[in-house]
Amino acid sequence: MKYFSKADIEKENRIKRLNIINAISGIKPGNLIGTKSKKNGSNLAVFSSVVHLGSSPALLGFILRPTGNVLRNTYSNILETGKYTINHIHISMIEKAHYTSAKFDESISEFKMCGLTESYLHSFEAPFVEESVIKMGMNYIDTIPIPVNGTKMVIGEIQHLILPNESISEEGYVDLSLSNSIGVGGLNNYYELNKTVEFPFARPSNIPDFN
Amino acid sequence: MKYFSKADIEKENRIKRLNIINAISGIKPGNLIGTKSKKNGSNLAVFSSVVHLGSSPALLGFILRPTGNVLRNTYSNILETGKYTINHIHISMIEKAHYTSAKFDESISEFKMCGLTESYLHSFEAPFVEESVIKMGMNYIDTIPIPVNGTKMVIGEIQHLILPNESISEEGYVDLSLSNSIGVGGLNNYYELNKTVEFPFARPSNIPDFN
Numbered sequence: 001m002k003y004f005s006k007a008d009i010e011k012e013n014r015i016k017r018l019n020i021i022n023a024i025s026g027i028k029p030g031n032l033i034g035t036k037s038k039k040n041g042s043n044l045a046v047f048s049s050v051v052h053l054g055s056s057p058a059l060l061g062f063i064l065r066p067t068g069n070v071l072r073n074t075y076s077n078i079l080e081t082g083k084y085t086i087n088h089i090h091i092s093m094i095e096k097a098h099y100t101s102a103k104f105d106e107s108i109s110e111f112k113m114c115g116l117t118e119s120y121l122h123s124f125e126a127p128f129v130e131e132s133v134i135k136m137g138m139n140y141i142d143t144i145p146i147p148v149n150g151t152k153m154v155i156g157e158i159q160h161l162i163l164p165n166e167s168i169s170e171e172g173y174v175d176l177s178l179s180n181s182i183g184v185g186g187l188n189n190y191y192e193l194n195k196t197v198e199f200p201f202a203r204p205s206n207i208p209d210f211n
Numbered sequence: 212m213k214y215f216s217k218a219d220i221e222k223e224n225r226i227k228r229l230n231i232i233n234a235i236s237g238i239k240p241g242n243l244i245g246t247k248s249k250k251n252g253s254n255l256a257v258f259s260s261v262v263h264l265g266s267s268p269a270l271l272g273f274i275l276r277p278t279g280n281v282l283r284n285t286y287s288n289i290l291e292t293g294k295y296t297i298n299h300i301h302i303s304m305i306e307k308a309h310y311t312s313a314k315f316d317e318s319i320s321e322f323k324m325c326g327l328t329e330s331y332l333h334s335f336e337a338p339f340v341e342e343s344v345i346k347m348g349m350n351y352i353d354t355i356p357i358p359v360n361g362t363k364m365v366i367g368e369i370q371h372l373i374l375p376n377e378s379i380s381e382e383g384y385v386d387l388s389l390s391n392s393i394g395v396g397g398l399n400n401y402y403e404l405n406k407t408v409e410f411p412f413a414r415p416s417n418i419p420d421f422n
Contacts (some may be wrong), residue, residue, distance in 0.1 A: 001344075001373055001374065001375060001376065001378050002373070002374050002375065002379055003222060003371070003372070003373050004369075004371075004372040005292065005333075005371060006350075006368070006370050006371075007366065009269050009369060011379070012383070014267070016382075016383035017266050017380070017383065017387075018266050019377065019385070020261065020266075020381030021265075021269045022266060022385040022387060023383075023384065023385035023387070024345065024347065024349075024369075024372060024374070025240055025242075025261045025262065025263050025271050025297075026239050026240025026242060026261065026299055026345075026387065026392055026394075027239075027240050027241075027387055027392065028238075028240065028262075028263070029236055029238050029239065031236075031237060031409075032267070045250075048263075049262050049263060050237065050238075050257075051236065051260050051262050051274060052232065052233055052236050052260065052274070052380070053274060053357060053359075053362055054232075054240070054359060054360040055228050055229050055231075055232035056225070056228060056412045057218050057221075057359075057360065058217070058228075059360055061260060063263070065411075066263075079300050086236075087255055094407075094408060094410075095410065095419065096421055098410045098413055099413045099419070099421075100413075101216070101413040102413040102417075103414070104415055113415075113418060114421050115421025122216075124331075132213030133410075134237075135234065136235065139217075139318070139358060142238070142357075144357055144364070144404075145228065145311060146264060146272075146364070146366070147353070147364060148212060148264075148268075148270065149265040149270055149327065151265060153364065155357070156390060157217070158220060159216070159217050160214070160215075160216060160217075161214070161215040161220065161231075161235060162212055162214050163212065163213050164212055164213065164215070165212065165213050166310075167213075168213055169315055171226070171227060171397075172223070172226070172227035172228065172231040173397060173398070173400060174230070174231060174234035174396065176234070176237065176238055176396050176400075177402065178382050179222075182238075183394055183402075183404060184238075185404075185406070186383065186385060187412070188409050188410050188411065188412065189384060189386070189405050189406060189408075189409045190406070190407055190408050190410075191387065191388065191394075191404040191405060191407060192404075192405045192406075193396075193402040193404065194372065194402060194403045194405065195396070195404075196302070196305075196393075196401055196402060196403050197305060197306075197400075197401050198399050199310075199399050199401075200399065201304075201398070201399065202309055202311075202313040203259060203313050203314070204313045204314065204315055204316075206305065206313075207310045207313050207325070210307055210310075210325050210326025
């Protein structure tokens with residue numbers, strides 16, 4: 001086994017540390033966040049930090065780094081309009097999605113540079129990604145500062161949710177392998193998902209005898 | 212395509228809404244959080260909300276629901292000791308990990324009930340899961356309240372990191388399919404991960420011509 005103490009992590013070179021620590025929390029969801037500003041047009045950026053916060057109301061958060069042009073465009077557009085979209089990355093569009101993270105000039109749309117199609121649905125102000133089959137229109141709710149390292153959690157409520165009929169069962173189970181949704185490892189590794197098993201809600205009364 | 216507005220989501224029955232909204236952010240990491248209290252012994256609980264916050268210092272967060280015995284044990288133990296462990300769920304232990312979410316009596320250890328092995332390493336106070344090959348000892352740093360729905364983000368710094376030699380490359384890339392780490396969909400669906408592709412750091416100068 002390989003072992004790193006806190007001190008070992010701190011003395012690693014910066015790039016290797018970034019690779020390790022970004023990967024070690026496990027698989028991450030791959031999403032594209034779409035926004036639009038009056039001045040600079042549309043913006044699209046890849047995020048692997050979207051996290052479920054609650055179902056009633058239906059809230060998702062994502063983590064905003066303290067620096068980076070792309071992230072700042074996303075956030076300033078959200079503050080300006082109060083709207084953004086979250087679009088799943090699928091197997092067929094991994095490469096295009098990955099390159100939205102390049103730091104383009106503010107006046108350049110990542111949609112155009114990366115060959116993805118802006119789409120406007122349900123009179124919603126923020127652009128959806130046409131190529132994504134699972135996508136959400138989000139109303140901005142709140143920003144929670146995370147003082148220890150200057151990051152922020154941006155919180156929104158689901159206003160519109162679109163997904164393929166065949167991805168969702170009668171009980172509301174969403175099969176992420178049927179939609180070819182992908183996972184992200186670290187900063188630049190991508191994984192296909194194969195659903196292997198599902199279990200009932202766990203109760204002391206239905207637990208198998210593991211001993 | 213299937214479409215849900217905010218109003219459609221709100222009027223769904225509770226269980227179906229939970230299933231849909233828990234799944235729709237995409238794939239989630241599957242981790243077991245291990246803690247110990249002086250009074251009630253060890254505790255182990257499955258979490259699918261671990262999120263990367265930063266690499267220097269190496270910080271991870273996870274989301275704590277406002278209710279639930281298992282979660283409250285985890286959190287009260289973290290506050291009592293300042294220590295916890297994050298252990299990857301691997302393919303061979305999905306069922307055992309899933310059932311740690313049953314609401315056992317406080318005096319019962321999920322390690323024992325679910326057939327997982329408590330292990331103490333590097334003189335760290337919190338219990339690791341012996342069956343997990345990727346695991347971290349965490350120092351508790353901060354709790355961030357999320358006022359909109361009463362959840363909290365619990366933040367810790369990596370003090371110890373253990374992973375298999377073959378899972379990590381010279382550059383620090385961690386291959387989550389080599390460690391058989393799994394992903395979680397919704398509340399009870401589990402996915403195997405197959406690494407398919409990696410791309411270099413994205414810059415405007417190395418972007419392929421997508422148009």
